[in-house]
Amino acid sequence: MDIQLSILNTSDKPIYRQLYDQIAFSIVVGKLRGGYCLPPIRSVASALGISVISIKRAWDDLEKDGFITTMVGRGCFVSDLTDEERRQRRNALALDELRESFASLKQLELTKDELISLIRENYPL
Amino acid sequence: MSAVIEARNLNKTFPSGFRLKDVSLSVKRGYITGFIGRNGAGKTTTFKLILGLSAPESGEVMLFDKRMPDHESECKQDIGVVFGAFGYYETKRLKTVTKAYKRFYTNWDDEKYAEYLKRFDLDEQKRVKELSAGMKVKYSLALALSHGAKLLILDEPTSGLDPVSRDEIMDMFRDFVSDGERSILFSTHITSDLDKCADHIVYIKDGEIVMSGDREEIMGSFLLVQGGLDALSGNRALSESLIGVKETPFGFSGLIRAEDAHIADGLQTAKADIESIMIYTEKYEHHES
Numbered sequence: 001m002d003i004q005l006s007i008l009n010t011s012d013k014p015i016y017r018q019l020y021d022q023i024a025f026s027i028v029v030g031k032l033r034g035g036y037c038l039p040p041i042r043s044v045a046s047a048l049g050i051s052v053i054s055i056k057r058a059w060d061d062l063e064k065d066g067f068i069t070t071m072v073g074r075g076c077f078v079s080d081l082t083d084e085e086r087r088q089r090r091n092a093l094a095l096d097e098l099r100e101s102f103a104s105l106k107q108l109e110l111t112k113d114e115l116i117s118l119i120r121e122n123y124p125l
Numbered sequence: 126m127s128a129v130i131e132a133r134n135l136n137k138t139f140p141s142g143f144r145l146k147d148v149s150l151s152v153k154r155g156y157i158t159g160f161i162g163r164n165g166a167g168k169t170t171t172f173k174l175i176l177g178l179s180a181p182e183s184g185e186v187m188l189f190d191k192r193m194p195d196h197e198s199e200c201k202q203d204i205g206v207v208f209g210a211f212g213y214y215e216t217k218r219l220k221t222v223t224k225a226y227k228r229f230y231t232n233w234d235d236e237k238y239a240e241y242l243k244r245f246d247l248d249e250q251k252r253v254k255e256l257s258a259g260m261k262v263k264y265s266l267a268l269a270l271s272h273g274a275k276l277l278i279l280d281e282p283t284s285g286l287d288p289v290s291r292d293e294i295m296d297m298f299r300d301f302v303s304d305g306e307r308s309i310l311f312s313t314h315i316t317s318d319l320d321k322c323a324d325h326i327v328y329i330k331d332g333e334i335v336m337s338g339d340r341e342e343i344m345g346s347f348l349l350v351q352g353g354l355d356a357l358s359g360n361r362a363l364s365e366s367l368i369g370v371k372e373t374p375f376g377f378s379g380l381i382r383a384e385d386a387h388i389a390d391g392l393q394t395a396k397a398d399i400e401s402i403m404i405y406t407e408k409y410e411h412h413e414s
Contacts (some may be wrong), residue, residue, distance in 0.1 A: 004353035006376035008395040008412040
């Protein structure tokens with residue numbers, strides 16, 4: 001399957017993080033496989049109407065976190081990850097998402113058990 | 126809630142072919158109403174009709190519950206108007222311009238005027254042509270505010286101004302309506318100005334009012350959605366409910382009504398702001414094929 005990228009300007013996440021998440025999510029769930037070649041930065045910039053720097057930042061972060069590998073002169077490729085590596089990264093991403101809501105949940109004085117049972121009753125999967 | 130401006134079904138056709146179609150607009154007492162639309166959508170024209178500078182072919186305008194143009198000069202005593210940057214009497218000193226201006230207003234307040242000059246850092250000895258764009262706007266505002274206006278009608282008062290000056294003007298706007306009696310109608314296409322102070326929004330497109338109401342409500346009635354192209358082609362209901370959509374080789378982003386949120390289940394969504402509502406409604410307008 002192909003890469004999916006789109007930007008929402010009103011999102012709380014900065015643009016580079018939106019791009020990072022879209023690619024990283026696709027990789028950890030196995031939609032983007034190892035060896036897949038990312039589109040050139042400038043073509044993404046012009047298609048999405050965003051700055052080159054935002055995309056470069058996303059690609060750099062993805063590389064730093066081991067999601068992609070740059071081969072000079074050939075482009076950026078999705079890294080070959082073992083199932084275990086993908087699982088670890090997936091959990092890390094999920095934790096990032098959860099942490100975002102910790103502050104407000106704490107304000108609501110939710111205990112760990114209460115939160116877990118809320119999730120149990122309501123989480124769609 | 127009483128209205129200080131009530132325009133009903135204004136129609137006018139211009140030689141260029143441009144037409145205002147059944148424009149109705151109301152400005153509530155004590156609130157700031159932002160008038161938005163693209164260049165050439167009919168904002169200035171609507172203002173001219175409201176102020177009686179141009180006569181509509183049909184429709185009526187009530188100002189302070191009085192019918193225009195029957196009570197025109199009476200109503201205008203209570204209205205401060207700023208049309209773009211101040212461009213008259215380029216070579217005259219501000220002092221001279223003010224002297225000519227204040228004679229038209231029975232409630233002119235010299236003390237207040239001096240206060241605004243100070244607040245806006247305006248030098249009366251300067252000539253109009255020596256003022257920067259921001260200073261011209263501030264000078265127009267000082268004039269408009271010094272005759273005890275209960276209503277300000279401002280055509281793009283912040284265009285050409287730097288962010289700090291714009292923020293100052295917005296502070297002043299909120300200040301002006303804080304007594305709950307005075308009201309403002311201003312047009313702009315700087316949507317961040319609206320976020321800072323507009324209570325109500327009226328949106329004109331090609332000579333027609335397409336949205337009007339509480340700003341928060343308008344923003345809350347839309348939702349931005351994004352996803353891959355397969356999500357778009359595989360979901361007919363979604364495709365049908367898109368008001369505007371931007372498709373790229375890498376995916377899509379679009380605008381839907383908040384009530385259609387269930388159709389976008391499982392897709393990333395974000396709240397819509399006035400800017401994205403305008404852009405998706407105009408630039409990426411979705412035509413169902």
